[in-house]
Amino acid sequence: MSFNTLKLLQKQKKNILEIWMKNQLSDDGLREDLISNEDLRGQSEELISALVTNLAGDDLVDFDADRWDPVIEILGGIAITRARQGFSPRETGRFVHSLKDALLEVLQREIEDSKQLFEESMKINKVMDNLSIVTFETFIKGREEVILRQTDEIAEISTPVIRVWDGILALPIIGTLDSSRTQIVMENLLQEIVETGSSIAILDISGVPAVDSLVAQHLIKTVSATRLMGAECIISGIRPEIAQTVVHLGIDLSNIITKASLASALSYAFKVLRLEVRKSSSIAKPNL
């Protein structure tokens, strides 16, 4: 006699949910701070329903069947949400594994023949292992998305273009200048030049830990691109060590206007724009 585990599961849906919920709620790793019991129940019920209503026939052994898709979609959705909410991998794993415990418990109760029990349990085991893999793949993907978004944000906030004077932009670079960073710096700078109509840009590299030939090449590229646009680019904040390495590496920066400090770059820019800063003869009264 061929036993239909699926039928059994469908009939026992309520029971499974209860056992599963009991397992989850009694687990030490329950995160009531991240998810309410009602939401947890909702998620669990959704998953079980998807599991017992979508599957039919030999699906328990044929994991490639299209009928698995809705189940995997729901499980994937749960895993991604958990990754974003900050659940640990262990907590997310417990969620799926406690379902396995619940399923096995129901089987044990309902099947009397031990050989059959063993066979059906193995099937459930396999199914749940597959679902665990799916959960982890999606969980990690969710985490990766968070990391990628943060990387983008860091790149975004670490390249501010400051309008220091009418017609003069400054861009302090902090951290290592690699090619993808250069790309962002260049794009932001050139875009800002167009928007403000600035004719001088100061690239301050005081915050760049080291300048090797690759970084120098990136700087030269940025300066050249600025020139193509019709603006001048000054590099400031060159520390003595950096000047030394640049010369030792044989990097030619002679075509680039370089200044030791942002202040001297700014006064150079003033000179080019024929502006002057003077100490006024009388003490200016603050406006009321």
Next chain:
Amino acid sequence: MDKIPILRMGSFLLVTIQVDLYDRLALDLEADLVQMVNKTGSKGVLIDISAVSIVDSFMGRIIGNIASMSKILDAETVVVGMQPAVAITLIELGLPLKGVHTALDVEKGMNLLKSMIGDDHGDEDETDDDDTFAE
């Protein structure tokens, strides 16, 4: 046959490229422009490429050619309004357009041309006689 119009503004020639160039069009422009410089005795050429979204090595070469040819005919060339994406691409391509003057927009380009050919009336004078620069 398309043609790119060349406008005469005083002693300058103004070219505004509004369409995506293909090679024939660019070559024609080069020939027309050099002819015009010669015929009108213009002292400066202003090429506005603010509407151009693609400059490849061929077009870059044409721009360089125009600058060099004009130079021989005693006219300066200024390219204005290059889009950021185009500038970045040209640098990556390895074409920094050395020898071509650039400016942000037509107005700044005009001022640059004036200052280069010494046609300004004191207001673009680069040499500061009085040492007013604050240290």
Next chain:
Amino acid sequence: MITGTKTKPMMMILSLSKDNIQVQKEQDVVLLRNRVREVAVKIKMGLVNQTKLITAASELLRNMLRYGGGGSCLIEVVTRGRDNGVRLTFTDHGPGIPDIEAAMRDGFSTGKSLGLGLPGAKRLCNEFDLKSKPGEGTVVMILKWANG
């Protein structure tokens, strides 16, 4: 699809759409540029990367017209994991390139161009592949990721 057994290796590049365009005369270049731009915009490629891709395509198209006597360009939208990109394959049946290494050097040209076409196109893209057989033709593939 992310099932346990159905998962394809993450690093495999899949083609999502294909479009083959014949390029025989200069005016086709403008047409093809626009076509590439449309596809690039569709996968949300940034303006700078779009410009790089189209400029690279422009270089290769010119080569194909000048040295290969025209040919065809296959435009594909490809995907690899979470990245989308545009892949262009230029095929001609011209005389081929006898010395690929020289052709890939900056400043090398058998015509009277600047010799930036091939090396420049390579620098502008994420992936570049050139196959050529003297007497049979040349196939150049370039790929640009939307955020690469």
